Amino acid sequence: MALSHAIMTALLEDDFTGYELAKYFDTSMGFFWRASHQQIYQELRKMADKEWLSARVIEQQGKPNKVRYSLTAAGKETLDQWILAAAKLQPAKDDFMIKLYNVGHCDVTPILAELNERQKTWEKQLEIYQRIRDKHYTKPKALPDTQKGIYLTLMVGIGQMEFYLQWCKEARVLLGTVKPL
């Protein structure tokens, strides 16, 4: 559902090909939304069918032709309507939390190992986010309006990473007190 709206949001800024969007979902918007290229290409065609997007084929030699998409007026209208409707707040599904429920019933060693892996990932991610903030978002109130929301999503990313790294410490200590089976 909302993948299409995420795509339209990206297209507010500029026209994109599927390939470029796939990269966009790996970096910028990838902070809180992942999509594979297969999914994106499918979705783009569906959206073009509904006339939310218009497509222009760009001939190339050697490589496959590109298809560049832009948002239509109907698409923008759909997006505006979507923003009016409240999104449902669904909890983030996280396999690792399920694993924690198993502590005491299953061996804790692999869980601790995975916690350490996650810590490394979170540390890296936090660094990336902080670097972006320090480079482009030092004065939030001075940003153009179109950047303010993006800044706020970045702050969610930073805050989450900081929290998880904090929690990690407590988790490691407590899991250390679990008797091996």
Added chain:
Amino acid sequence: MALSHAIMTALLEDDFTGYELAKYFDTSMGFFWRASHQQIYQELRKMADKEWLSARVIEQQGKPNKVRYSLTAAGKETLDQWILAAAKLQPAKDDFMIKLYNVGHCDVTPILAELNERQKTWEKQLEIYQRIRDKHYTKPKALPDTQKGIYLTLMVGIGQMEFYLQWCKEARVLLGTVKPL
């Protein structure tokens, strides 16, 4: 995929019917995993087919018969193996973050309204979590091993709510500086 493992994790503690599991996913495990009854009933039948679960039909009059499921040895083995494999860390998809990207392109009013709605929800949720902590989890190290992981998931819930409420303040101020279209 992981819904089946979440179900098996629940069944580590006790046998359950689909109906009871649906409630379980609305409360306890619902902090980080939601599933509708339709999905749960389907999944239970699939799992019984694979012999990860065994089913016992309990005849009732007036009401439909219950089916009570228990974890088999094969199911437990599957669960143990699953814990060994690292879960992939995928970001939580959140529609509201997409909406924030639209600030400056679309009217900010409904976004601010939704932020306020979310704040209320987060406040309520935080209270619920805190009450659970204060009632059952005041001394984490004194808990039985089987409760320690659950405590840690609860702390994730509390930490997330606290962070979002904090972030909410900054978000409201910054969104207040956005010029209306």
Added chain:
DNA sequence: TCTTATTATGCAACTAATTGCATATGAAAT
């Protein structure tokens, strides 16, 4: 020179999840 990465899309099969509907009773609330 051989391998790998980048560019650029697509099909097919499958699994996961949602939406809407249907059934049927007893108990509690209005």
Added chain:
DNA sequence: ATTTCATATGCAATTAGTTGCATAATAAGA
């Protein structure tokens, strides 16, 4: 007396998302 809630499952249709594979050129690195 009527509505709503809780109990207890299910089907059918659809949408969303994943996995694996295929193609085909160019450029860069080992």
